[in-house]
Amino acid sequence: IDTPETVKEGTPVQPWGPEATEYTKQFVRDAGGRIRVEVDGEYADQYGRRLIFVWYGDRLLNEELVRQGLARPKLAYDYSQGKKDLLKRAQREAQSAGRGIWSH
Template structure:
């Protein structure tokens, strides 16, 4: 009888151990870098979008400065234009579009960097949901936009690089103006509007708008993770 009890006890302990190991395996984070899991970012459900708590709705509803003749003023003589239709909002600085030839492309905004909302490692960063919601408001699904290419058309992950024009206004500029993006990823030769955007950023910094309202959060290398702790 004692032998049977010992066998039953050993079996129960073994079952408990296997169960614990299985739970640990299920919570192991996936490996990846900033752009490695683009496909996963696109598959985020509507429910998970709602889970991104927007803490600063006033930024989304803030009046957007309309620059008179901005399109004609700063893109003079540019011939590298592509007409497109927005088919998905991925995050603050990335869209999925359909070009006039029917081809679908992931588009990464040139010279801007918004905080993350769907990154496999970084998670949701401060002002990330606000940036994503702002872009979705200005360039919603179905919106006709114009993509202006610089010298290099793609980055190493295959995404199209572009300045995004919506109704004659530069969305890259609007994000920086609202304090929802920093001027970043400055790589020669794609620097056509870098001085213009830095000028807009300086004003946002002085007014402590959005990302600039958190001391030492936005840097020239990105967004400090220590802020999230």
Template sequence: MTLAVFFGIWTRRIVILACLLFLFSCQANNQPTNNQVQVKVARVVSGQSLEVLGMAEQPNLISQVRLIGLDAPDMRQRPWGDEAKRRLEALIGGAEQIVTLEFDLEAKDKIGRTLAYVLKDQLLLNEELVKQGYVLFVARSPNHKYDQRLERAQQWARIMGLGIWQLEKPMRLTPNEFRHQNR
């Protein structure tokens, strides 16, 4: 690779990065709404799902939660599945931590898990996982509240070559493709 090509690639990345930073800074700050609930994390199951306490009338009842807008690598999809799970655990701070679940239009997925955006100390964890390159953003109707933020976060991760997008060792199959090939 010539020096001119190298600088051309980095110049384009810097320009795109500057545009993304501008778009992120223009994003409205979302205030808490009535469709939120605070729960205690029992455990992180994967890079896209949790078990929580405190959603039902019985405070010790465990509920399954799937993060909206994400498709995390399968746990057998090494090393990506394990890394996504560990990163979500780190963002939450471990079991027994309090997080806020924010709901969109559709409350449950087809297997009965609660669908939610997860916030910890005002940080949207769904977005942070995508932005750091641990999971893919996948829009799923009708839950589109944060689609623009998640799409921008994925663009950021791709441009920066983070996580599953790294140039040296990228994830070759999407989680969906991997699950279909490894049934």
């Protein structure tokens, strides 16, 4: 997924970036640190960033961020079609509801 920038050097903080960061921190707090990391396809992008799916029980952080309008799916990477479909559905829901980055 692609969240708005908050810490990229030389780049201003983008709208919805702080909210995406806080949502992620709250997800990990709710999990009490008991998260599961899944690699599905490529492990890292060209910048060395990890391409992972983050689970707490049956909750998928990647999907939740997209559904809340706090991220976009990155469909060009090599991962399962099932997860791509899940993230596309979450994006359509966020767009229809005008959430986050889709609120304008």
